[in-house]
Amino acid sequence: MQATSHETPSHGMDLWVTERNEGTAFSFKVEEVLHSEQSEFQKLDVLKTATYGNLMLLDGLVMTTERDEFVYHEMIAHVPLSSLSKPAKRVLIIGGGDGGTLREVLRHPSVEEAVLCEIDGAVIQAGRDYFPTIGCCFDDPRATVLVADGVDYMKNAEPESFDVILVDSTDPIGPGVGLFTQDFYNNAKRALTPHGILTAQTESPFADHVGMSRIYDVLHDVFDHVTGYYGTIPTYPGHLWTWSFCTKSAEVNPWEAITADYVASLESVENPLKYYNYELHHGAFAHPTLVKTLIRPTLKPSARSLA
Amino acid sequence: MQATSHETPSHGMDLWVTERNEGTAFSFKVEEVLHSEQSEFQKLDVLKTATYGNLMLLDGLVMTTERDEFVYHEMIAHVPLSSLSKPAKRVLIIGGGDGGTLREVLRHPSVEEAVLCEIDGAVIQAGRDYFPTIGCCFDDPRATVLVADGVDYMKNAEPESFDVILVDSTDPIGPGVGLFTQDFYNNAKRALTPHGILTAQTESPFADHVGMSRIYDVLHDVFDHVTGYYGTIPTYPGHLWTWSFCTKSAEVNPWEAITADYVASLESVENPLKYYNYELHHGAFAHPTLVKTLIRPTLKPSARSLA
Numbered sequence: 001m002q003a004t005s006h007e008t009p010s011h012g013m014d015l016w017v018t019e020r021n022e023g024t025a026f027s028f029k030v031e032e033v034l035h036s037e038q039s040e041f042q043k044l045d046v047l048k049t050a051t052y053g054n055l056m057l058l059d060g061l062v063m064t065t066e067r068d069e070f071v072y073h074e075m076i077a078h079v080p081l082s083s084l085s086k087p088a089k090r091v092l093i094i095g096g097g098d099g100g101t102l103r104e105v106l107r108h109p110s111v112e113e114a115v116l117c118e119i120d121g122a123v124i125q126a127g128r129d130y131f132p133t134i135g136c137c138f139d140d141p142r143a144t145v146l147v148a149d150g151v152d153y154m155k156n157a158e159p160e161s162f163d164v165i166l167v168d169s170t171d172p173i174g175p176g177v178g179l180f181t182q183d184f185y186n187n188a189k190r191a192l193t194p195h196g197i198l199t200a201q202t203e204s205p206f207a208d209h210v211g212m213s214r215i216y217d218v219l220h221d222v223f224d225h226v227t228g229y230y231g232t233i234p235t236y237p238g239h240l241w242t243w244s245f246c247t248k249s250a251e252v253n254p255w256e257a258i259t260a261d262y263v264a265s266l267e268s269v270e271n272p273l274k275y276y277n278y279e280l281h282h283g284a285f286a287h288p289t290l291v292k293t294l295i296r297p298t299l300k301p302s303a304r305s306l307a
Numbered sequence: 308m309q310a311t312s313h314e315t316p317s318h319g320m321d322l323w324v325t326e327r328n329e330g331t332a333f334s335f336k337v338e339e340v341l342h343s344e345q346s347e348f349q350k351l352d353v354l355k356t357a358t359y360g361n362l363m364l365l366d367g368l369v370m371t372t373e374r375d376e377f378v379y380h381e382m383i384a385h386v387p388l389s390s391l392s393k394p395a396k397r398v399l400i401i402g403g404g405d406g407g408t409l410r411e412v413l414r415h416p417s418v419e420e421a422v423l424c425e426i427d428g429a430v431i432q433a434g435r436d437y438f439p440t441i442g443c444c445f446d447d448p449r450a451t452v453l454v455a456d457g458v459d460y461m462k463n464a465e466p467e468s469f470d471v472i473l474v475d476s477t478d479p480i481g482p483g484v485g486l487f488t489q490d491f492y493n494n495a496k497r498a499l500t501p502h503g504i505l506t507a508q509t510e511s512p513f514a515d516h517v518g519m520s521r522i523y524d525v526l527h528d529v530f531d532h533v534t535g536y537y538g539t540i541p542t543y544p545g546h547l548w549t550w551s552f553c554t555k556s557a558e559v560n561p562w563e564a565i566t567a568d569y570v571a572s573l574e575s576v577e578n579p580l581k582y583y584n585y586e587l588h589h590g591a592f593a594h595p596t597l598v599k600t601l602i603r604p605t606l607k608p609s610a611r612s613l614a
Contacts, residue, residue: 016332023358024542025323025334051330068513071595206375206541232539232547232595234513235331239546240539272596279593286590288378288539288582 017047017055019062021207021237026062028052028235034130039122041175046130052235054130056098058123059174064098068234069134072201074276075231075284076243077104080164080197081111082262082281083245083254088163091115092191094150094179096168097123099135105166106137107266114143115162119175121147151178157191165192167200172211180215185222189248198246202228204238205290212242212294219244220296225252227297229284231275242291247299254299255282324354324362326369328514328544333369335359335542341437346429348482353437359542361437363405365430366481371405375541376441379508381583382538382591383550384411387471387504388418389569389588390552390561395470398422399498401457401486403475404430406442412473413444414573421450422469426482428454458485464498472499474507479518487522492529496555505553509535511545512597519549519601526551527603532559534604536591538582549598554606561606562589 015030029050036045045057053066064072081088087110093101097118105114116138118124124145127135138145146153150169165188170176178184179200188198200219203212219226223246233241245254263278287295322337336357343352352364360373371379388395394417400408404425412421423445425431431452434442445452453460457476472495477483485491486507495505507526510519526533530553540548552561570585594602 018332018334023336023356025325025332025336027325027332027334029330029332049330230539232537234546239541274597275595277594277596277599280595283590283593286586286593287584288587289579289584290581292584 017057019057019060019237024237026235026237028055028065035126037122039120041120041122044120044122044126046126056123056126056131058170061171062235063170064100064131064134065235066131066133069098069100070274071231071233072236072241073100073104073134074273075229075241076101076166076168076199076201077107078263078266078273078276079229079243079254079281079284080166080199080245081105081108082258082266083197083252084163084195085257086195089113090162092117092157092162092165094154094165094167094169095119095176096166098127098131099124099138101166101168102140102143103134103137106140106142107268109265111142115146116143117146117148117150117153119147119149149178151184154184154187154191157187159190160193160196162191163193163196165196165198167198169201171203172215180218182218182221185218189222192248195249195252196247197252198223198244200244202242202244204236204241205294206240207236207238209294216244216295219246220298222246224248225250225299226295227254227285227299228287228291228295229254230287230291231284240288240291242295244295245285245299250299252299254285324364326364326367326544331544333542333544335362335372342433344429346427348427348429351427351429351433353433363430363433363438365477368478369542370477371407371438371441372542373438373440376405376407377581378538378540379543379548380407380411380441381580382536382548383408383473383475383506383508384414385570385573385580385583386536386550386561386588386591387473387506387552388412388415389565389573390504390559391470391502392564393502396420397469399424399464399469399472401461401472401474401476402426402483403473405434405438406431406445408473408475409447409450410441410444413447413449414575416572418449422453423450424453424455424457424460426454426456456485458491461491461494461498464494466497467500467503469498470500470503472503472505474505476508478510479522487525489525489528492525496529499555502556502559503554504559505530505551507551509549509551511543511548512601513547514543514545516601523551523602526553527605529553531555532557532606533602534561534592534606535594535598535602536561537594537598538591547595547598549602551602552592552606557606559606561592
């Protein structure tokens with residue numbers, strides 16, 4: 001009998017990697033373990049998957065895959081950056097060591113400096129080495145890449161020095177925990193320009209309902225104007241993912257400043273947008289009821305901006 | 308040493324059930340297998356899961372769970388039913404044997420008759436026996452429950468006899484395959500009132516990009532006015548789920564007829580809507596770019612209905 005080489009990989013091993021979450025598990029078929037290390041902060045693994053391209057795990061949790069990373073990275077960057085009436089010049093990314101958020105921030109032509117502050121240099125190196133389409137932009141002349149603790153950086157940041165702050169963190173456990181505290185958000189608020197926007201990843205109502213509610217408790221304590229938006233990430237637990245949208249000024253309104261022409265200006269032939277578009281920008285704030293209940297928005301669309 | 312009964316179930320078995328899809332797998336921790344049978348058409352299993360309530364599998368594929376069924380059932384029913392300028396009187400559900408779509412259709416006070424045509428009586432029985440909050444409405448005086456082949460039913464249906472047809476089918480394999488053909492959709496079109504709407508579940512771009520594109524090829528062949536909408540289903544493969552919205556009349560417009568008051572009239576204290584709401588109705592048509600590319604909408608919002 002001949003080996004059925006089209007059905008099984010040549011090494012013959014049926015290898016899978018699994019992330020468990022509250023009685024569910026999501027697994028990828030793995031072709032090869034490309035890299036594994038214990039960095040100063042966490043366990044970092046890079047795997048070649050059968051159908052999602054390369055996958056990065058931190059402490060065993062899915063951080064990014066080549067196939068679906070566009071959802072997370074387009075959504076965390078373009079929703080706040082397209083919402084400013086005066087386009088952003090200075091943007092801060094806390095975390096985001098794989099480089100995908102930086103790549104999307106740099107689509108915005110107004111951005112003069114994007115500071116990326118990642119605690120773990122090993123993540124940046126893995127982005128460079130194994131995710132060329134994600135970790136593509138660390139050497140861009142508009143990028144400043146720091147390997148430093150985001151909590152400390154935020155504490156010492158110049159007041160009113162950033163138009164947009166993006167918190168592209170891991171879950172509120174391990175090295176990411178300091179990025180979900182009231183102190184951190186107070187410092188971020190101080191570092192924002194008067195019309196600036198803070199956007200943080202804020203988990204999934206299906207994966208961690210209580211944790212998500214706690215994050216919004218803290219955001220409401222710190223910011224007068226809070227809302228959030230949602231997207232669908234096939235490889236994150238719960239899959240219905242959320243990001244916050246917080247400002248100091250009631251004049252900032254994610255539905256007013258944006259224009260279709262501005263969104264069109266973000267397109268590129270080599271690297272087209274695959275998730276975000278002008279209509280989606282509005283729709284992403286039209287939350288499913290279970291999301292709205294957790295976000296408890298205090299920043300609301302004007303009557304004419306959403307039908 | 309004492310048994311750590313708070314950490315492991317009393318039977319001591321770490322039981323999981325898994326659905327594989329294109330190099331990924333989604334699993335539920337299982338507390339008990341409640342029911343298994345080979346019906347005339349398919350393998351039917353009901354499992355008690357650790358965190359998603361009872362789960363129904365057909366031929367090993369996830370059909371519904373008590374915890375997240377509301378997304379699918381609210382979305383398939385309320386988007387078309389809230390989009391008619393003259394509220395629906397007669398509604399046809401093809402498939403939908405668990406009863407969740409019927410439950411949501413019956414929230415609409417205008418509905419005089421909802422016909423449910425399910426090929427497999429065993430699914431209806433399992434809905435009654437194991438999913439009391441889903442299979443709750445088979446005996447409603449406005450419900451007509453038929454155990455019959457939806458393909459035949461559609462072939463013989465009276466012309467212009469239904470205001471809304473909902474195709475709540477399995478995937479386009481096994482018993483569901485006939486519900487994705489041009490013949491079936493032509494018969495459905497004939498059975499729709501002049502301003503009627505056909506909505507079918509149309510899979511996920513992340514789980515079956517090619518299959519989803521083929522479904523829309525057929526829908527565009529049959530209907531002059533086609534669009535679709537999306538939602539996030541944590542327990543279906545790909546998770547970014549879609550439904551079609553097809554009509555014979557350019558006057559039917561999912562963004563024009565709906566009012567916030569109408570959506571408020573669907574609420575009930577005992578069984579509140581958890582996903583669908585007035586703003587979400589509009590946002591669900593503001594497709595992520597990868598969805599829009601597959602749906603290729605020919606029915607578009609008027610300028611004033613979506614900002």
